[in-house]
Amino acid sequence: DAGVTQSPTHLIKTRGQQVTLRCSPISGHKSVSWYQQVLGQGPQFIFQYYEKEERGRGNFPDRFSARQFPNYSSELNVNALLLGDSALYLCASSPGGGEKLFFGSGTQLSVL
Amino acid sequence: GESVGLHLPTLSVQEGDNSIINCAYSNSASDYFIWYKQESGKGPQFIIDIRSNMDKRQGQRVTVLLNKTVKHLSLQIAATQPGDSAVYFCAENNAFGNEKLTFGTGTRLTIIP
Numbered sequence: 001d002a003g004v005t006q007s008p009t010h011l012i013k014t015r016g017q018q019v020t021l022r023c024s025p026i027s028g029h030k031s032v033s034w035y036q037q038v039l040g041q042g043p044q045f046i047f048q049y050y051e052k053e054e055r056g057r058g059n060f061p062d063r064f065s066a067r068q069f070p071n072y073s074s075e076l077n078v079n080a081l082l083l084g085d086s087a088l089y090l091c092a093s094s095p096g097g098g099e100k101l102f103f104g105s106g107t108q109l110s111v112l
Numbered sequence: 113g114e115s116v117g118l119h120l121p122t123l124s125v126q127e128g129d130n131s132i133i134n135c136a137y138s139n140s141a142s143d144y145f146i147w148y149k150q151e152s153g154k155g156p157q158f159i160i161d162i163r164s165n166m167d168k169r170q171g172q173r174v175t176v177l178l179n180k181t182v183k184h185l186s187l188q189i190a191a192t193q194p195g196d197s198a199v200y201f202c203a204e205n206n207a208f209g210n211e212k213l214t215f216g217t218g219t220r221l222t223i224i225p
Contacts, residue, residue: 004155031211033212033213042215042217042218045211045214048210056212090155098144100158101146101211102158103148105153106155
């Protein structure tokens with residue numbers, strides 16, 4: 001079975017631009033979470049969606065938004081990009097019970 | 113405040129030896145813990161998890177120990193192999209059903225041939 005898939009794998013943007021990152025969860029998983037990982041640090045929670053509803057939100061500005069589609073895939077949008085948004089963006093999926101989150105390989109975003 | 117920390121940022125172990133990676137957490141309400149392995153250029157890979165109603169859980173070559181009295185978590189890897197070289201993160205969750213994991217900064221494990 002395919003794991004969590006994310007696209008694109010790498011992305012280069014300039015300050016002020018907008019970006020959309022995509023995630024397909026493991027088949028059968030209804031929950032998707034997004035994390036930001038800055039180089040040298042552990043991942044930080046951004047959002048969780050379950051059955052298309054936002055279940056949790058981390059300490060990130062309103063420039064960050066997300067949604068989940070009927071097929072449980074998800075998009076993360078970041079507006080008005082800043083240099084500090086450069087990071088690895090990780091998507092994780094789970095059946096939805098709060099256990100066993102499985103991560104994708106991430107999208108490496110570079111903001112110039 | 114809520115935090116998950118690691119005692120050592122780096123650890124070098126001889127191939128074939130056992131390794132122990134430690135993690136301290138500060139939130140006594142945490143009820144679920146996960147260990148992840150992250151190799152360069154990849155996302156975190158699930159290794160093993162444990163709920164707060166358990167003290168020990170074993171997997172293939174790995175054992176997680178949980179000491180709730182001192183809020184300490186450890187990951188033991190038996191007979192380490194070169195492929196075990198990676199950064200290891202512990203993560204905790206204190207809200208069942210909510211997937212807001214709090215990660216530590218990680219420990220880099222290097223296996224010496």
